[in-house]
Amino acid sequence: MKFEGTATYVATADLQLAVNAAVILQRPLLVKGEPGTGKTLLAEELAQAFGARLITWHIKSTTKAQQGLYEYDAVSRLRDSQLGMEKVHDVANYIRKGKLWEAFEAEERVVLLIDEIDKADIEFPNDLLQELDRMEFHVYETGETIRARHRPIILITSNNEKELPDAFLRRCFFHYIAFPDQETLKRIVDVHFPGISQSLVNEALEIFFDIRKVPSLKKKPSTSELVDWLKLLMADEIGEAVLRERDPRKAIPPLAGALVKSEQDVQLLERLAFMTRRGRH
Structure with a gap:
C-alpha cells in the first residue's frame, strides 16, 4: 500500500514520495516545516490511510528519552514496602510502559508519532538511536528485552527550533514541507x-x-x-x-x-x- 494523501489531507507529490520511501526503507521519517503546515496532522492521516493505530508521543522541554521506553517508580515501591504490601515483591508492578514500548508490543503495525522532537534536550535524539535502529530495548529492573513484534511506521516532527545531531539525522529519511503555493x-x-x-x-x-x-x-x-x-x-x-x-x-x-x-x-x-x-x- 502506498500513501497518496486522503480525502481530508492534501499531500504534495514530494511528500507522498518521502512517506513511501521511509516506509520502504523502514526508517523514521523526519518532517520539518513551519508551524501550522500539517506535520502533526500528517501522522493522523497516515494512520488512517494505512488502517493503523496511531500512538503519539508529545515531546516537551523536560522529556527524557527513557520515558519513551519505560519508567521505574522506585518511590512508590519504597512506600509500599514500608506499608508491607504484597505487590512490592514483583518489580514489574512499578514499571510504567512508555510510548515506544506500547508501539513495540502492539499486535499489529502501528504509526508512532514523536512530535516536536526539537523541544527536548540536544541529547534526546541520540539517546534513542539504538532503540530505533534495533527495534528493541532492555528493561534492567526485570531483566527482559522488549522487541518490536512489527516495525512501526515512525514519523518525527521538528519545528527547527534547534539543530538535531548528525548521527540521528543519518538514520532518518528527511523531508521539508515547503510552504504551499x-x-x-x-x-x-x-x-x-x-x-x-x-x-x-x-x-x-x-x-x-x-x-x-x-x-x-x-x-x-x-x-x-x-x-x-x-x-x-x-x-x-x-x-x-x-x-x-x-x-x-x-x-x-x-x-x-x-x-x-x-x-x-x-x-x-x-x-x-x-x-x-x-x-x-
Whole structure:
C-alpha cells in the first residue's frame, strides 16, 4: 500500500514520495516545516490511510528519552514496602510502559508519532538511536528485552527550533514541507470548505500572501491559520466584496486576529499603514 494523501489531507507529490520511501526503507521519517503546515496532522492521516493505530508521543522541554521506553517508580515501591504490601515483591508492578514500548508490543503495525522532537534536550535524539535502529530495548529492573513484534511506521516532527545531531539525522529519511503555493492552498481550502466561493478564496489568499510578504514579521500566518480565518469570514458573512474593497491605509484586514498572533506584528502592520497614509499626503 502506498500513501497518496486522503480525502481530508492534501499531500504534495514530494511528500507522498518521502512517506513511501521511509516506509520502504523502514526508517523514521523526519518532517520539518513551519508551524501550522500539517506535520502533526500528517501522522493522523497516515494512520488512517494505512488502517493503523496511531500512538503519539508529545515531546516537551523536560522529556527524557527513557520515558519513551519505560519508567521505574522506585518511590512508590519504597512506600509500599514500608506499608508491607504484597505487590512490592514483583518489580514489574512499578514499571510504567512508555510510548515506544506500547508501539513495540502492539499486535499489529502501528504509526508512532514523536512530535516536536526539537523541544527536548540536544541529547534526546541520540539517546534513542539504538532503540530505533534495533527495534528493541532492555528493561534492567526485570531483566527482559522488549522487541518490536512489527516495525512501526515512525514519523518525527521538528519545528527547527534547534539543530538535531548528525548521527540521528543519518538514520532518518528527511523531508521539508515547503510552504504551499497558491494552487495547493486552494486545494487545501476546498477540502475543508467544499463549495466555498472561489472569488472569496482568491481575495482572501491575496491578503494572506500580502501579510506573509511583510518584512520583519515575527510570525507569518500558516496554513492552519488561513483555514481558521476563512471559517470566521464565512461565519460572519464577510464576503469577497468587503475584502476586495480593503483600504490599504487600514492596518489589518477583518478578523485578522486569526492570522496575526503577536502585538509586535500588529504594531508593525499599523506602522506600515501609517507610512502608507503619509505617502499619500
